[in-house]
Amino acid sequence: MRRYEQVVSNIRRRIEAGTLKPGERLPSVRALSGLTGFSMVTVHHAYVLLEGEGLIEARPRTGFFVTHQARTLDTFPDAPAAGTDRPSAPVPIDSLNFRVMASWHNKDQEAFGAVYPSGDIFPRRKINQTLRQVLLRDPERAPETDAPEGDPLLREIIARRAAQRGIIVRPRDVLITGGGLQGLDICVGAITKPGDTVLVETPTFFPLLDTLRRRHLLALEIYSHPKTGIDPDQFAHLLERNQVAACLLMPVNHYPTGVTYTEETMRQIVRLASARRVPIIENDIFGSLSYATEFTPSLKTFDADGTVIQFSSLPGLSSSGYGIGWIVSEQFYNMLLEQKFFTNLFAGDGPLQRAAAEYIAGGHYDRPLRGIRDTLAQRMQRGLGLIAGLLPKDCAVSRPSGGFVCWVRGPQGFDATSASRQALQANISLAPGPMFSPAASFRNFLALNFSFEWTAERIEKLKAIANLMHPNASLY
Numbered sequence: 001m002r003r004y005e006q007v008v009s010n011i012r013r014r015i016e017a018g019t020l021k022p023g024e025r026l027p028s029v030r031a032l033s034g035l036t037g038f039s040m041v042t043v044h045h046a047y048v049l050l051e052g053e054g055l056i057e058a059r060p061r062t063g064f065f066v067t068h069q070a071r072t073l074d075t076f077p078d079a080p081a082a083g084t085d086r087p088s089a090p091v092p093i094d095s096l097n098f099r100v101m102a103s104w105h106n107k108d109q110e111a112f113g114a115v116y117p118s119g120d121i122f123p124r125r126k127i128n129q130t131l132r133q134v135l136l137r138d139p140e141r142a143p144e145t146d147a148p149e150g151d152p153l154l155r156e157i158i159a160r161r162a163a164q165r166g167i168i169v170r171p172r173d174v175l176i177t178g179g180g181l182q183g184l185d186i187c188v189g190a191i192t193k194p195g196d197t198v199l200v201e202t203p204t205f206f207p208l209l210d211t212l213r214r215r216h217l218l219a220l221e222i223y224s225h226p227k228t229g230i231d232p233d234q235f236a237h238l239l240e241r242n243q244v245a246a247c248l249l250m251p252v253n254h255y256p257t258g259v260t261y262t263e264e265t266m267r268q269i270v271r272l273a274s275a276r277r278v279p280i281i282e283n284d285i286f287g288s289l290s291y292a293t294e295f296t297p298s299l300k301t302f303d304a305d306g307t308v309i310q311f312s313s314l315p316g317l318s319s320s321g322y323g324i325g326w327i328v329s330e331q332f333y334n335m336l337l338e339q340k341f342f343t344n345l346f347a348g349d350g351p352l353q354r355a356a357a358e359y360i361a362g363g364h365y366d367r368p369l370r371g372i373r374d375t376l377a378q379r380m381q382r383g384l385g386l387i388a389g390l391l392p393k394d395c396a397v398s399r400p401s402g403g404f405v406c407w408v409r410g411p412q413g414f415d416a417t418s419a420s421r422q423a424l425q426a427n428i429s430l431a432p433g434p435m436f437s438p439a440a441s442f443r444n445f446l447a448l449n450f451s452f453e454w455t456a457e458r459i460e461k462l463k464a465i466a467n468l469m470h471p472n473a474s475l476y
Helices: 003-017 029-036 040-052 098-103 125-137 152-163 180-191 207-214 232-241 263-275 333-343 350-361 366-388 416-425 456-467
Strands: 056-059 063-066 174-177 197-202 218-223 246-249 280-283 308-313 325-328 405-409 445-449
Touching: 003 029, 003 040, 029 040, 040 056, 040 063, 040 366, 125 350, 152 174, 152 325, 152 350, 174 180, 174 333, 180 207, 180 246, 180 280, 180 308, 180 325, 180 333, 197 207, 197 232, 207 218, 218 232, 232 263, 263 280, 366 405, 366 456, 416 445, 416 456
Parallel strands: 197 218, 197 246, 246 280, 280 308
Antiparallel strands: 056 063, 174 325, 308 325, 405 445
């Protein structure tokens, strides 16, 4: 647990226990810094997050106070609840709910179920300016398709940035792709064949389920707990009892729970997969969106023999039309390159890659990315604070370490799929829990995208979503 999270957890538990009462003044930032040994910046950051949750409020020139209406939703229990066990055998994957997915492209919809963060948090002007410069400087080369492995400078930049997370790879181990999801498709296509079994977390990043379905693969589910992620013992058990071709895991800012596995859990998972020679395809497309730091360790950090194939993206560019992603692999590189060559031969994204490389090399990327992470953290905490006062008491919500989505458990009788259909009629897009499971589990769960600016209209629509979880529900 990070230091600011320790402060948040301590204050939250004291409020819930009643040892800090509504209206009571909290220790000053300086005083709590002295008591904990943490920096004043760390303490202040924790107070800001608690204020975003609606638990405390800042009063000018007097300090921070517990709010009079302080209320928090339950978090998920440390152990899985009864009925959350996943099938221990592989299952076929049904088609996803394309009506819900298609609605995310409708500008009239309020996309609480969108798979990507709100476009307003991304800087566009400078990256577009860089692209224009690339096109004007060498117009004859502009339409060219680069070599399938990608732009050399961009590959070098990605290798250097990976080293800041403890991932030591060579530029020649980096394969540039046309976005994170293309990286997923290349990885799955290179490592598996139709009829194979792939181990996936559940709930899972649901676009990967469509990739598995189209390639006629079977999914073996392993439960990903909203607080701790997957259990290494269960992981070992499933690998021992099943013929698994590959594992598809998202250990950093997991979508949709927002959890990040502990480093010890990551280390155990890599060790177990390596011992059984089962490759891990690590989904890291939101790995740079941790609230505390960009350089969070990942499974690849603990990979000593090339067991882990990591695919990722440049989130700071994603909303500018720059579908830039990459795959990092030493052991499987040639297989991945061949797969990309035959699926993406005429991509024509050379100018985009060169512009992205110049943009990052010029020092224009890191500061905006920090702004994106800070904005996502603030909007998430604001959303969690709002929803705490709206949902029934028997609901629970995850506490994301990064990203932009939280995982909400509704009451036992709540039908998330039915609620999603009702919400569409009011131009509200939701992602119901069954979309995140090969076996269509999590009937009373929702994933909510909290990356958007909290306008009065959007808050009203969040209230409408919450109303659907109450008895005799209606939208308004």
